[in-house]
Amino acid sequence: MTETLTVLGLESSCDDTAAAVVREISGVPEVLSSVVWGQESLHADFGGVVPEIAARAHAERLDICVEQALQQADITLADVDAIAVTSGPGLIGGVLSGVMCAKGLSVGSGKRLIGVNHLAGHALTPRMTDAVAYPYLMLLVSGGHCQFLAVHSEDKFTRLGGTIDDAPGEAFDKTAKLLGLGYPGGPLVESEAQQGDSLRFKLPRPLLDRPGQDMSFSGLKTALRRARDTLVAEKGGLTLQDRADLCASFQLAVADTLAEKTRRACLVFQDMTNTDGPVLAVAGGVAANSLIRERLQDVAQNNGFEFLAPPLKYCTDNAAMIAWVGLERFKSGHQDDLTLSARPRWPLDRDAAPMLGSGKKGAKA
């Protein structure tokens, strides 16, 4: 008997308003539509996401995104089995917009409502795109998060370490701002770095001298500012070459740090799970960086792991990943009701100690 499940997903926890339809037929998933309306242009002048502007834009756009997602999937709300929505963690105004919209759709259509953790969305994406079996190791590395997760099931995660302050994407964005590049900074810093000498500035690799998988990126940003200020004091400004060299040196410091911590996470994961044919998967916008990707791939290979990076459109924020988690939760019998609330913080590993300073600027993922 063929079993078909269709889920509509909604995402609005940061600066992307998104809706998607994912269908699974006899265990094989297909993304029928994935609409993402990015808000970068609204926040570009501020060099970062402004929560009030984001919340308002989500409220204005969600309905339109849902309509487009249904239309592109060539279905109506009557054809879905459930409505999945990011109910945290994230910027609370945006999360609330999504939860309210999903509740309205659920009440109007009588369809099941399922609250989804945004981080679980990133963490389970390799199951949707590549049918990866549990357990696997995930590095989630984005503008708001940086953590290693052992993914055991749709509802069980072990945190194997992560940043104790800034996320790497945030550090890329701040570096871009310091050097007068635009927003989001990651791709701009990467393209500058291509012309730069990554060995010119000796920037720190924080916490590499300490055991464990925790990381820190805020000191790196301070060191970069100092290097820039020294150049400005010496010569009255930066040449294009100086800027490229700073970008390249910064990027290498991040890549070195992520590579070494990932190597350790691979060992811990194997100690814990003893998995045959282990997989290291990445998600989050920073996984788009070619140098970082290459370095992680090498680490995986050297430690007997298969390396998996889902297509970029599913690595960055999107609603297909939310619909997918909804689908997995549907199958395990999960259901929410109208008491579903928006949660600004929602750690995946309920037993892990809260991280120092994490989510300072809102739990953007």
Ligand code: KG4
């Ligand atoms: O996962 P994502 O789209 O959104 C959230 O953070 O929720 O990640 C965005 C982050 C931004 O900080 C951006 O600067 C960074 O990913 N990023 C990159 C690159 N492309 C995007 N960082 C480094 N290199 C890139 N090529």
Ligand code: ZN
């Ligand atoms: Zn995210």
